[in-house]
Amino acid sequence: MKHIYQQGTNAAAPVLVLLHGTGGTERDLLPLAGRIDPRASVLSIRGNVLENGMSRYFRRLAEGVFDEEDLVLRTKELHDFLDQAAVDYGFDRENLVAIGYSNGANIAGSLMFHYKDAFRGAILHHPMVPLRSVELPDMTGISCFIGAGRNDQMCPPQETEELQTMLSGAGAAVSVHWENYGHQLTGSEVDAAAAWYAKVICP
Numbered sequence: 001m002k003h004i005y006q007q008g009t010n011a012a013a014p015v016l017v018l019l020h021g022t023g024g025t026e027r028d029l030l031p032l033a034g035r036i037d038p039r040a041s042v043l044s045i046r047g048n049v050l051e052n053g054m055s056r057y058f059r060r061l062a063e064g065v066f067d068e069e070d071l072v073l074r075t076k077e078l079h080d081f082l083d084q085a086a087v088d089y090g091f092d093r094e095n096l097v098a099i100g101y102s103n104g105a106n107i108a109g110s111l112m113f114h115y116k117d118a119f120r121g122a123i124l125h126h127p128m129v130p131l132r133s134v135e136l137p138d139m140t141g142i143s144c145f146i147g148a149g150r151n152d153q154m155c156p157p158q159e160t161e162e163l164q165t166m167l168s169g170a171g172a173a174v175s176v177h178w179e180n181y182g183h184q185l186t187g188s189e190v191d192a193a194a195a196w197y198a199k200v201i202c203p
Contacts, residue, residue, distance in 0.1 A: 010039035018044035019104025023054035
């Protein structure tokens with residue numbers, strides 16, 4: 001998969017796995033990673049699926065309607081890529097924190113739904129429930145930040161609340177930050193994610 005790996009200066013910090021929104025590239029969230037933890041290593045990955053020329057991590061049938069068969073296939077593809085990247089770059093596979101926005105947050109959520117310990121933690125900006133047909137693994141010890149908008153028409157508040165309930169029910173420690181905006185990623189949401197990371201993930 002097309003990606004960027006940047007070695008950080010703090011070997012103890014988790015590797016930040018960056019997953020962009022629809023139409024993005026592996027460069028989109030690099031500034032965001034710098035605000036979350038400028039000393040951490042970064043693995044930023046471009047989605048392999050094209051929709052009208054826009055990169056995504058999995059296909060969809062319509063806006064907000066996922067192609068679940070492709071989602072499962074692409075989730076395994078990304079999981080395998082992370083395993084191999086840990087070998088290639090020599091980082092600790094068990095010390096990954098996902099940072100995803102929209103479509104990237106959805107594939108990060110799908111990885112957590114399918115694979116125990118896919119990530120040590122996750123910052124999910126405006127995620128939906130990736131699947132409702134799978135039994136979630138035990139997520140005890142995993143921490144998750146969800147950024148959401150009360151006026152987000154692509155990801156309505158009840159979607160966020162359902163995802164929070166599912167992750168918490170599997171044992172994850174979930175923190176939800178609400179903005180009174182739509183689907184866009186705001187500076188105050190990023191600040192809240194950075195504060196959560198500094199308190200929970202890497203004090």
